[in-house]
Amino acid sequence: MRISRIQIDNYRNLKHVDVELKNIVALIGENNSGKSNLLRAISLPLSSDDSGAGKRLSWYDINKIAKEEYYEFLETNRQRLIDGEISLDEFIMQIPRVTIQLFFQPDEKEHYNVKDILVDEEHWIGGIRYQFFIKKPKELFDRVRSILTTEAKDDNVQMSLLPIELFDYSITVPDKGSKVPYDTLRYFRSVDLPAERDHFASNADKLGSKALTDILQNELKPGAQAEIEKKYYEFFETVKREGNLDKVLNWQQYSDIENAKEFFDQISVLPNMPPMGSILGSIRLGYENDYMFAQGLGHRNLVLMTVMLNSYINKQRDISYRLLTVEEPEAHLCISNVLLMASFFHIFSRKNTFTQIVYATHNVELVNKMGLDKVIVMHNGEAYSLDNELTEKERDYLTNNPNTDIFKVLYSRKVILVEGITEELLIRSYLQTRSELNDIKVFSFHKGFTKIIDIWKKVNKESGNKLGIVRDFDDQPKAQREHEKKQNDQVIIRTTKGYTLETDLVNVNYDLLRTKYGDIFGWKDMTIEELQEDWRKENKKSTVMLRICQDLLNGELKGFSLPTHIQEIIDNMKGAPNES
8 A cells, every 4th residue: 555646735845746656766856855844744734643633734824826816806806806806706705725635546446445435436536625724714704704804914924814723634535525534544643753853762762763663563473471470470570579678567566555656567568560562661772782872863863763673574453554654764874874775665565465655765775765756756755756857767876877966966056077087087187277267067967858857847946057968969960959849948958069078179279279189199190180089089089088187177278268169158057157
């Protein structure tokens, strides 16, 4: 069982999100892009607060744009509202509401678990819809008309025009409106691990204790529990004997009341074995014979995650589905432990079919090790699934290219993508000689830029960030035209005039190259065409470029010029606005 799709409207900065999910999901994005809000939104319909307080939202949880559109409607139609020209139905259409819909995909053995929340009987898709809405719109309608009649335009009465006390929430089946029974909802649970979990294991009440107790209790067979009970009574008898507890109440020694001794002698101290969970709850984790509170934050975080995952590895009889949301699982971890964490996640997602992990991360290892088909890219409250945005071949290329850091490609202020290592070497070396250009990132990306350009545009629209694409012509004018169609104010795409980079480099540096490297590479008496052809030989391409880059860095190539197509991209990057 897993959540296969989520739809979120008007929750915090998530104006509208509609994405499909895998059995394990990695959320990536800049700070404040909406990752934490999405984690909270998914958990909200499944939160198990019996009082309902955990499912109630505040005025600030309602999307800002949705509220602004509502207030704009009130201001634009102020007089019509006062005069009664706006109907209640028209007014209701403008009231913002928060909606979160989760769609569950069970496997063939789990169809029974979604029978009460079916939204697609043919494919056995279950659904749960959370809504936070004005329960009595007529009361709000009358209140708004009264305020607009007596108040001039005033931003200080916004909460009065949308009072949170008139809101309520509901948990229903999508498109059916039928309420989800509590007896059904209790089989669908969520567990949240927030980013602020550094205090784990500092005392008995902290995060993770219940998970450890669950592991220990699940491993205890009936015979083992009986043995613990037996040992408890032996322990009690020892305490009773050594503490002389039978005589702890000895008031008869001071009493003049007749028969006092007989009364007090009947008082005894009896064993009171606590529940097994209470006994096991007093057990604490350690590491190398020290308690966890004595360990560093990284070890505590790693142990917490392994305890949680192990406690969920075996399905409990009273659970149909569990959602585990985690903020920054890499917190305080060194690189080896990040890889270990990624391995735990990967194994868990294959072994466990009823617990789904959704985590927000800034670490590329926790992205690439999971597979890009499991990645949701977030920006300004919008979400895009790489499973839908890229083909399998394109995802495999990104994952298998060790030089590609998806975070830096998508979120750096200035990025240049090139087709091969020679272009990357050249541009990186040139940038190192210009301190004012050290904020430009360069990555070799092979071929097929069109899809990554589309994703980059979605993630970076209106951000002021810049993307440069360096291409080889390769006698493909159609491909050049298709790429250049994707240019805009943020994206600049340039292609070599000749066949490849080496051709254009020789064109602008012919005399310098013959003079500097004529004896070394045998170029002294070559024509420009011969030099171009010789450099492009497989046994020379990288060797020559490496030597040129070394000399650039050492300041030994005075008068060297970059090819026009690369220089134009760098010049464009210089004009990129500085983002804080």
